[in-house]
Amino acid sequence: MKIAYIATYPPRECGIGTFTNNLFKSMLTNKAPEEQNHEGFVVALNDNDLTYKYPEEVKAIIRQDHQEDYLEAVKYINLSGADVCILQHEFGIFGGQNGVYILPLLHRLEIPLIVTLHTILKAPSYNEKAVLKEICKMAHKIVVMSHKAVDFLVGIYEVPKEKIALIEHGVPDIHFSSEKSKKEFKLENRKVLLTFGFIGRSKGVETVINALPEVVKKHPEIIYIVLGKTHPNVLRHSGEEYRIFLLRQVKKLQLENHVTFLNEFIDERELFKYLYACDIYITPYLNEAQITSGTLSYAVGVGAAVLSTPYWHAAEMLANGKGRLFDFNDSDGLAEMLTELLENPKELSELKNKAGEYGKKITWPKTGERYVALAEEVMKDGHSVTIQKETEPDLLILPPFSLAHINRLTDDTGIIQHAKFGIPNLKEGYCLDDNSRALLMVLMAYKQMKNMRALELSPIYLSYIHYMQNANGTFRNFLSFNRNFLDETGSEDSFGRTIWALGYLLGNAPNDAYYQTGKLVFFNASANFEKLQSIRGIANTMIGISYYLKSNPSDDSMTERLRNLANVLIRHYKENQTEDWNWFEALLAYDNGILPLSLLHAAPILNDPNITEIAIESMNFLTSHTLKDNYLSIIGNEKWYKKEGERSVFAQQPIDAMAMVLMYHQAYFVTKDKDYLNKLYTSFLWFLGENDLRMSLYDFETKGCCDGFESYGVNRNQGAESSLAYLISHLTVLQAYEEFHRSDLKLV
Known part of the structure; x- marks a missing residue:
């Protein structure tokens, strides 16, 4: 077998x-x-x-x-x-x-x-x-x-x-002599109390420490050994705060000669020497919610006299005289119990014998x-209970998520907008669009993966956004490498993408400082929301407002602004719609998926079925022109696709693939139709070679994404826009994948 x-x-x-x-x-x-x-x-x-x-x-x-x-x-x-x-x-x-x-x-x-x-x-x-x-x-x-x-x-x-x-x-089948173990640790003349295992607040070690002064009065030979490291999760979040608290308590009660901490994770043979050397083993956990305790099993297994609080496993294992129980946080009761047992060696021996007999039945062999x-x-059943899901992307072909290329492009000012192949092109400087996309990406990466490098990068991009904001709330876009402004007011697209990133920040801020800065910039810009004319600037802004409203649903004023912007898009849709053209313009241009996406974000907030209907209609129209032969064929920027004209195939760009991935993800969120997950995944595969040229745009060596492909082949430059589009899409696939399994469990 x-x-x-x-x-x-x-x-x-x-x-x-x-x-x-x-x-x-x-x-x-x-x-x-x-x-x-x-x-x-x-x-x-x-x-x-x-x-x-x-x-x-x-x-x-x-x-x-x-x-x-x-x-x-x-x-x-x-x-x-x-x-x-x-x-x-x-x-x-x-x-x-x-x-x-x-x-x-x-x-x-x-x-x-x-x-x-x-x-x-x-x-x-x-x-x-x-x-x-x-x-x-x-x-x-x-x-x-x-x-x-x-x-x-x-x-x-x-x-x-x-x-x-x-x-x-x-329980390991390991045996030592109690006398020899005590001698090895120079404890021959001491009465040894022991607690072992990872240390944390829930372990209740202070209950034993607080019980010791009364016991020491009658038994000055007592020593309490706390054997074990601080639990890694506790150490990561709280450091040695609990151990320091215990040390202070020992000093306060003048127990320095009666308590010792061994901050180690020792091997089993050494551990069992300590178990055999102890006279009484104690598990003073603070609440009942522990269904299994390996430390308790080990102590009973070696035939130790065990005292414990009545958590679930202890109450069951120590029944019938195999140990004794004292109440949670009851230092007085524990002191009385310890004194009684130390003064009655016969009772102590009986506890050990009953535990030892039981321990013989639970050895690891x-x-x-x-x-x-x-x-x-x-x-013998001859089959498994494997359940295959009807829609499931194959994550095995996804490259590992990496910020390597983003690190190369980022300095202390922001992210460089262009690259020559995989090398930052400093001559082109920085732009607001890319720093906003970068902020969105690192916030997503930190939220989903707790990626610490992403957290470190986020204030760089946020400070760039803050630096580029004008007094009237608008933004400059371009900044030279030597930090000179290159324009007075950026495009409405760059404005909208910035609001998107800030709105996401306000709903997913990793700390209050970032939240407060984002809030300041967001609301300084808000006076310009309804001045926007570009439908893509409007759409990006709507997405940002929607993220903000998800965490601030009672902001009625912002809800009405969202409604007004949605109505602008709907008006454009109705003006351009014909029997065979369900779109917002008389052409399919760039970043097309962002338009249905914005309505899909707004629809659940505004609770307007008309918005949902137009979002689905326009999305289906875009799908019919871009998803063919089971792969994504983006509308090329070479000529675009004018109504009653021919669509352009080349100059396909990653931001369009990203928009499709995000659009289908939000469609799945709104409708729970799993077919959108198939479409999302198909759209993502565009980056990895499922496209018109059958060539991967993701560079497995640099971890960047190429800028698109032309009729001659792939544009091997790997600027910020393209690489960020890939990473945002990658994170969205991972998020959708988890949501799919959670929804299958009815977790959503």
């Missing part, structure tokens, strides 16, 4: 990684003498783009927030000859909202699936519940580690009980045997 494992894995410091490593080793060594060894490999999950030196059994790696990696991994698994897949599930280790990125992988899996659930929430959010239910539907068997977990799955998540297997958390039996059982 060949087994594929999907989980975190050492040397990544993670409890689930340690669990998977033990499971891997215990399953692959459990066999009858006459049987061949089982085979296996691991698909490991990386966090925050960190890299690890994995052992040889790790054959594939998934970067947590990169959707394409999940599809690469499932492709590898399906071609590997594996007979069964075992997934370790914890919401925090997978990318997307509530770990939704794992779903496309599981949907494409072609072998039976076993899922081990490490967290099961009693009061899940709608999304958390929907994601977990979908995972449980696709699994052949679901492994949990407590009876409470079985109850939750059946009662809350509506999982059939026969689909659930209870296999308790395994025995746990591995049960997993092997379960895997053999699901293999």
Whole structure:
């Protein structure tokens, strides 16, 4: 039997990684003498783009927030000859909202699936519940580690009980002498209390510290060891704030000689020495919501005397005299319990004996045997529960998202508008259009991926916009490389694109400083909204206003401005519409998709079915002239396409492809018609070679996008407009892909 494992894995410091490593080793060594060894490999999950030196059994790696990696991994698994897949599930280790990125992988899996659930929430959010239910539907068997977990799955998540297997958390079969362990750590004359595991506020270590002064009065030989690093997520967001708080509490209570912190993630053999050296093990967690605790299982497994607060796993595991419970935050109760046990060695010994007898039943070799039996059982089914989606872009062909070329084009003033091949053309300086597009792109990248480089770039583009604003709220467009203004007032197109980016910022600001700056510039410009004459300037402005109103729906004045601008577009549409020409002008020119897109943004806000109808009619008209033979053929800028004339094929530009991608994405959002996702994806493939010339405009070496193609071939220059159009389209595909799976779960 060949087994594929999907989980975190050492040397990544993670409890689930340690669990998977033990499971891997215990399953692959459990066999009858006459049987061949089982085979296996691991698909490991990386966090925050960190890299690890994995052992040889790790054959594939998934970067947590990169959707394409999940599809690469499932492709590898399906071609590997594996007979069964075992997934370790914890919401925090997978990318997307509530770990939704794992779903496309599981949907494409072609072998039976076993899922081990490490967290099961009693009061899940709608999304958390929907994601977990979908995972449980696709699994052949679901492994949990407590009876409470079985109850939750059946009662809350509506999982059939026969689909659930209870296999308790395994414990390494490692043994040491208590006396020798104490001697090694120079603790022979101390009574040792121990807590181990990742440290964070929820662990309640202060409950033990606050209990110690009363205990120390009678037992001055007491030492409390807190063994473990601060949890990586806590460290990332709060630093060592909690550990510093605990150290201050120790000093305040004058317990420096009785509490020690070992800020380490140690290997299991060293950990077990500490477990054997301790007299009493304590898990003082602050609330009941923990369905599984590996640290508790280890402590009971080695036969430690365990005291714990009554969280779910502890209340179940320590029943029948295998340990004792004290109330949450009850330092006085804990002090009394500790004093009693330290003064009654016989009772302490009885706790250890009962725990030790139970621990013999849950060693990893025995746990591995049960997993092997379960895997053999699901293999007998002979089929998987793979659910193929009816509309699904193939993210495997997407290049990895990269800001490399944008970094090259950007200096401390803004983004350079043009490039010679992949090299910035400083002679052409900067323009407002591109800095606005750049701001939009990096805000999208930070929102979707938490890309820190995108966050660092955003104030550069925002400050350029601010610098280019005139006193009357309009904007200059062009700035030379030596920072001289090259015009007094920019085009209405550049004005509209700027309002679009600012509106998006106001709905998705990464911090208040950016929000306040964006708000200032946006409202300084607002006096000019209804002065616009260009329909593309109007359309871009409408999109920006729509983004603003999504987060500020009570701004009635801005809503009316949006309505007035929409009416201008509708008037143009009605003036130019004929039986076979459903468009806003007497020609199809450039950036065409932006016109229906603006109405698709405005329609849900204005709640006007007439706007929706015109948006759909004009979009369908544009589709009929640009999507043919299952690929996008953009109206070329060489001659455009005049009514009753011939359309131009060449001088196709990336901004037109971007407009089509965005248009179909918004159409899907408004209508929930999945066919628009097919059209969105087809439009995006224009960048990658599904076009009239069958040539890719994306440059896999520079990570930039070429400026379009002419009759002679691809224009190899890679300016800001083209590269930003590609990146915005790329991000939109990823967003649509996630929304598709969320909507399939009724998450939208």
